[in-house]
Amino acid sequence: METGSPPPLTPRKSPRQGRAVATVDAIFEATLQVLASDGLIRLNTTRVALRAGVSVGTLYQYFPNKQALLFAVLERHLDMLAGAIEKAGDHNPYPAKEMIAEAVVKAYLQTQIARAEVSPALYRIAMELDARALIEAAARRSASAIEAMLSTSGNGRFADPGLLAQTLTAALYGTVPPFCHRILSVADAHEAEKQLTIMFRSYLVAQPRQD
Incomplete structure (x- = not known):
């Protein structure tokens, strides 16, 4: 039995002018709102367009179908995750190794938890x-940012900062998401950040320094 070709996931065009950028931003925000209020199964382009205040035709100018829209929303979310870790490195030059763990965990979790109500839906979209290609690209960016922080640690150089960065990134994108794929209360979020920081800090402190 033939199932046909999968729907295209590539956007029809990218916004270039300010008004177009604002329109696409409104569509993205509306998609997240519909995911939160109606769920992934009930989400469709008509509901999103109505919530965004645009016509369905305008939405289709940028995204050929529902899947392409959801793929773009996930791509933007992953870009924000990687960007938050990169920004944490920019804001913490020559950090102590103990502070690297705190900065990385805080950047990642705060970005995830900022839209915790749609995190389960984003996980389903990814699956x-x-x-995988989007997730791997975000992980590579995150690993590079963490490696840069480890390489400039103010209290001793690590023997293999690249390997350590890969390990921490694997934890962030592999074992940490279950924290965020259910709606967390504020107390739960703070406790998750606390426990992950302890775990990451202990791992880094235990690493031998390079003389």
Whole structure:
């Protein structure tokens, strides 16, 4: 039995002018709001367009179908995650190794928890649309940012900062997401940040320094 070709996930065009950028931003925000209020199964382009205050035709100018829209929303979310870790490195030049753990965990979790109500849906989107390439790209950016922090640690150089960065990134993108794939209370979020920081800090402190 033929199932046909999968729907295209590439946007039809990218916004270039200010008004177009604002329109696409409104569509993205509306998608998140519909995910939160109606859930992934009930989300469709008509509901999103109505919430964004645009016509369905305008939405289709940028995204050819629902799957392409959801793929773009996930891509933007992953870009924000990686960007938050990169920004943490920029804001913490020559950090002590103990502070690297805190900065990385805080950047990642705060970005995830900022939209915790749609995190389960984003996880399902990643699985259903096979977004491995997007996740791997975000992980590579995150690993590079963490390696840069480890390489400039103010209290001793690590023997293999690249390997350590890969390990921490694997934890962030592999074992940490279950914290965020259910709606966390404020107390739960603070406790998750506390426990992950302890785990990451202990791992870094235990690493031998390079003379």
